[in-house]
Amino acid sequence: MLIKLITAIEDLPPVLAASVSPEERSCVEKLRTQGELPFAVTPHFASLAGPEQNDPIRRQCFPNPAEFLKDPFALEDPLGEALYRVTPRLVHQYRDRCLLLAGGPCAGYCRFCFRRVRMSRSPSFISAQEIEPVCGYLKNHAEVRELLVSGGDPLTAEDSKLAGLFRAIREARPGILIRICTRVPIAWPQRLTPETLRLFVGFKPLRMMVHINHPRELAEESRRVLADCAARGIPVHVQTVLLRGVNDNAGTLVLLFRECLDLGLSPYYLFQPDLAPGTAHFRLPLKEGLALYKELQTLISGLGLPAYAVDLPGGGSKIRLNEGSIAGETQTPAGRAYLLKAQDGKFWPYPAD
Template sequence: MSRRRTLRTPQDLLDAGLISDARAVDEVARAYAVALTPAVADLIDPADPHDPIARQYVPSAEELVTTAEERADPIGDAAYSPVKGLVHRYPDRVLLTPLLVCPVYCRFCFRRARVGDAEATMTEAEMDSALAYVAERPQIREVILTGGDPLMLGETRLGALLARIRAIPHVDLIRIHSRVPVSDPKRITAALARLLGDGEKPVWLAVHVNHARELSPAACAGLGLLARAGVPLLSQTVLLKGVNDTVETLEELFRALVRNRVRPYYLHHPDLAPGTGHFRPTIAKGQALMRTLRGRLSGIAQPTYVLDIPGGAGKVPVGPGYWDGEGATVTDPQGGEHPYLPG
């Protein structure tokens, strides 16, 4: 049955048959934002207690368990924010967070302590300050719109923002990180696709998708609109225990993405956000998965497995190694070792 209203409260989830006791998640809902769009809710099988879509979006009491290493700002945004709404961690690119609302709220979100606040949308003066910061620094070549979800801005506001960024001479490209194509695909219209595809400076869209079932017919149709409009498409996936931490699940996802003209870009190890320990596999598990996928998938379907170092030191690849310089051997995707003596 189609659910036409975004689910935002424990009672909504109970009425939809997605939880059995609203009181069990009341405290979670008070601490962290809750929202499931009809598009997401329709993907969930309420009869499956291990449904991988539900695990990503439906709150659980496990989120109330915070471990010692977890932190509200796990990747150190605040330490690298010279003006409100902007993060400048790497020399050549900045993050810009025009708003902090999303169509859905993922239970593992690394900004979960901040997202959901409609009052945090950047004012015109704050945006002026952020863009002036970019304009004054010619080393900045890329502006990444994130949040929240930038595609929640609406076409008029988004178009005006893209035009302002494109007008900065030294900015070569814009990247948008979004969950909208899978969580609220009706927002991907032909007009939006043209808006993103037009202009001399490209807009790259990185779609957050963690499971092949999220690529519904509506989602695939939206991705097709974007691809045909000339928007380069990447994907970002978070490796999540109980959602996609098997070779078969990741292989199905990455194959589905390339069929839809989306290049798998990053497989993220989960960040140390509060209350997310039940989602984190070990890095060794992730490396083993990537090693197996190397022998099963084309190179264009292989993302880079990365860890965002806590505190703001940046992302680094943490995938398996194949070359042993000391032993002068190389390991094949099946685990066999071979001698290799470079000239």
């Protein structure tokens, strides 16, 4: 199944097209001419958006002039993935798991994308030549128990390509847990046909890590496909990015997590945004995020509450955030920053409010 993306304002549903301001139009053009993360949205995701400028779905996919403001904290590679690359496509930062950058384009581009620079370069799906060294590495590293297949979005690839990749992984490591990191069930649920889900079942142990930010993203088709995954014994874990103006209030998040639980999905992580260029306007101040998480703890059971986490900027590892996370403050060349403690005991700066 070939992906259809709307990349021109004129191709949006008429109500949305009519709502686009001259500033937004010039952003779309500027992104195109500067070779930056383009405006691209699936017809399905566009159909969920409202015409108001502050609509939470619209905000996630429509470019904003704030993307062009200089952010002194911004990093090209906010997670420091390049530091841990062991093949051109494989990242080994944590002892028991590896990240495979297998995708491929995404099913539309999130304006807050943490891999903004990589995705601007239109990466292609992993080739057979690139899979070979990945499998060689996995064969020689038995301590790696989980493989995060990410991207871009691996599920924009055709079934035959996914089958080729999964077969190679299984041959190299029969028992390794495959974690598919994707937004396709939300942005393009029609892609996940019963045949595709049957293919996944054949490569168990396999789990889906699905990126969902707002309860309105759980459209009928998405609910059906996610419930179908759960019914077929494919566990689904939900990853949510905490985004200013999208889901930065307890009511929205509680509704999202409860609906996920009702569908048989497990809320897994609530991420404090990474420091990708052009995304600072989505970043909730850390202290506000911590206060919001404290409120969530009083409103939803442990089953429905994901861990609040951040990837320490520049490769410091993922840490869970709580009231004790801020160990101090420091002045950096980019500005005032909080000091957060990594798993190895070192302190890393994250922008202060």
